[in-house]
Amino acid sequence: MNEPLLSRRKFIGLGAAGVSSLMLAGCDQFDFLGESDSTVRAMLEKANNLTYRAQRLLMRDGALAPEYSETEIRQGQRPNGSRDPETEEYLDLKSNDFVDYRLSISGLVQRPKKYSLAELRNMPARTQITRHDCVEGWSCIAKWTGTALAPILDDVGVKAGARYVIFHCFDKYDDGTVPYYESCDLIDARHPQTILAYGLNGQLLPVANGAPVRVRVERALGYKQPKYVHTIELVDSFSHLGSGKGGFWEDRGYDWFGGI
C-alpha cells in the first residue's frame, strides 16, 4: 500500500496546484467578457432573450407581482440612483411644487397629449404595496399610489406599429450630459400594476424617490422603474436612443428585460 499512497500524496499536491491555478484563472482570463463588442459576450447575452421569452410565456395570463400588507412596510423607500436632479428645467418645476409640470405622451399615438399633475391625480388611482428589487440585490417594501398607465395609453390611442414605451426623464448622468431613459414592452405597459406613481407611503412622492412622477413596473428590477419622468414616447424601435439598447443601464451592459 506504500507505493500508491505516495503517489496519492503527489497527486494531492498536483491537485491543489491545479485548483489554485484554476482559481487564479478567474483573475483576469475572462475580463474580455466585459467588453461590449466581444462576440462571446454577445453569445452569452442570448440567454437573456431566452429569459424574456420564457417569462413572457409563463406570465401570459397577466400574473400580478406579489403585494404586501401595511404591517410589512417597516422603513422608508431607500432612494437610489439620482436623488436630486439639478437640471434647470427640473429645478424650476420643483421650486413651484410641480404646478407647471406636464407629462407628455408622444410618438406613435393618435392624439399626443399633455397631462398636468392635477389631471393625473384626478384619474382613478391605484395603490399597491410592493417590493422594490434593486439589481444590486437588496429589496425594500413600500406603498405606491398612482395612475395606471393602460387607461392613459387608451386615452391617447396607441398606433398599430407601436411596440415599446420609452420613458424620458429629467435626471442626467455622467456630469449632466446623459439623460436617463428606460423602456418596456406594451405587455408591461398595459399591466394593471404598471402605474405612474405620484404617492409613496401615503405621502406625495418625495424628490429623492422620483417626484413628481415615477413609473412602477412591478415585475422587473429597480432600474426598469424610472424616476422624474417627463415624456412617454411610443416607438416601434429604440435603436435610435442612446446606444440603442433601450435604457440608460442597458446601454451600459445590463439586460433590457430586467425580469431577473
Next chain:
Amino acid sequence: MPALAQTVRPHAGPLVYRQSFLTRLMHWTWAVCLFFLLLSGLQIFNAHPTLYIGSESGFAYDNAVFRIGAVETPDGPRGHTRLFGHEFDTTGVLGMSGPAEQPRYRAFPSAVTIPSYIDLATGRVVHFFFAWLLVVTLLTWLIGSLADGHIRRDVLPTRKDLVKLPKDIVDHLRLRIHHGQSYNVLQKLAYCGVFFILFPLIVLTGLCMSPGMNAVMPWLLELFGGRQTARTLHFLAMLLLVLFFIVHIVMVLVAGPINELRSMITGWYRTSTEERGRP
C-alpha cells in the same frame, strides 16, 4: 487479460463500463457551469455584500445575518466580516484585498470573480447563461437517467446500502477505497444530496430572486420565506456545493485520479480484485 493486469498491478481487477455517455457529457458540462456560476455569482454578490432574513433588506432596522465590508480603525482600514453578530477581521481576503500599497475594497477578492474588476452587468450576463445551461442539462440528465434506470440502479441508496453505512464510514476514514462497479453508500448519499437537494435548492432560490418569477410563482416566495431569505439560501447552497466540490476532488485523488478521470472521460473503470469474487 485479467492475469496480465494482475502481474502489472496486484490490486487491479477488470475494467468495467461504469459511466454512460450522457453522464460523462453532463458531468463535464456541469463542472464548467458551476465554475462560471460561482465566479460570476461572487461578482453579483459583491454588488451588495449583505445577506438578510425576510422579504426585504433592513436599512432602518437590522435583519442582516452576514455582511462583508471594510471598516476604518486606528490602524487604518481593515476588511471586516460579520456573521450572526460575530465580528471577524478578514483583511486580505474579504472586504479588503489586493496589494498592500493599493488595496481594493470589495467583498470577495478579484481572484475569485468574473470579471476580475467590478462589473455587475457582465457578472449577470455570465451567470444567467450558465444558469440556463445548468438547468437544461440537469433536466436532460434527470429524464435520461430516470429512463435508463441510472438513478434507481446507481444513485439512490438501497436499504442494503444503508445497513453498510457504518462500515463504509470507517472505510472512508481509513482511506480504504473499494473500486466496484457501483457507488458506495456515502457516494450515493453525497450525489443524492447534490442532485435532489442542493441543485433544486440553488435553482429554485435563484428563480425566487426574479421579480418576474415571483409574479408567476408567488408560492415559491412563501416556501423560502421571502426574497432576501431566498438570496441567503442561494448563497448557502453555493457554499455547500463548494464543500462538495472540495470533498469530491479529495476523494478522486485518494481513490486514484487516473482511474477516476478515465471513468469520467471514457466510461471505463478499473475495479479492485476483491470486487470480482462478490456475488
